[in-house]
Amino acid sequence: MSGDHFYCLDFRGEIAPANGYEREGITGYVYAAQQPGTVPIFRWYNPANGDHFYTADPSGELAPQSYTYEGIGWYMFKDRNVNSVPLYRWYNPNNGDHFYTTDATGELAPQSGYRSEGITGYLHPNPSPPSVPLYRWYNSGLFRNFTFTGIDPTQKATLFERHSWAYYRAGICGNLSQPEKDRVRQAYRKPIVHSVATDPNINASAFINGQSIAINFTNLFPLGDDEIAQTLLHEMMHCAGYTHPRRIDPPAANADVPYDGGKYYGTPPLRAELCIAGEQSDAGTIRLMLAPQTDATTRACPVVNDGDEGD
């Protein structure tokens, strides 16, 4: 372990995805506003080493010298009660990271140089309305090699956030084999160039085993969050080296049908789509273009132009 652990109530992780953080799931359930028995957890940030620090102490313990106060992170129980578990705090003196977990043994913390710093408070291990999820992020330098050409800051932020969701879902997906999961997640470390596709017939395209994704924002973004994540993961599967045959559309007797697990929908890029929301986009009306092309940049990789993506 190295790098910063970050905790927030925002599902999208605030600016975490755009700064090399990967999603690590839900630590537990806390409160966005004061509830009986709860106390505010104050959030501090050290710009020198990138560490986020959370404490129930209003004065920030020893934080103020090097840390900047960032407001109340969440509310949690001060004392243990029914349906609550401790949130343990660990600290790594080597990189200055504070790490919080409900695991009494600290997960991998002890063997990674962290030392125990006690209990910060108590939270629900399971959803318990009106509690809300406390999302955990980790700065592992994910997406560090991603670049963007001709893409505006808002689109870029959405791509980072949707990529982070796709990366996380791929890691826990039952529709991919372990080697497939490993391979696509490794592809996220590649220098992937993002550019704008203008072909009205496609939503996105990528090169098999390549390092580029072209996105038709006009087509794709109105389709919504799940579709964006499905498409990005599908294209990242291409960047990881996986391909699929040309889709056969109705009225052909042997037309491919979503969820048929067949020659088209059973391939890794299409199975990966299921990781996001359990859906495979149907054939739709956008024409799939699979004419072989050469990469203008590398002149090496075959291109797959994915029509109605996650098609």
Ligand SMILES: [Zn+2]
């Ligand atoms: Zn494809």
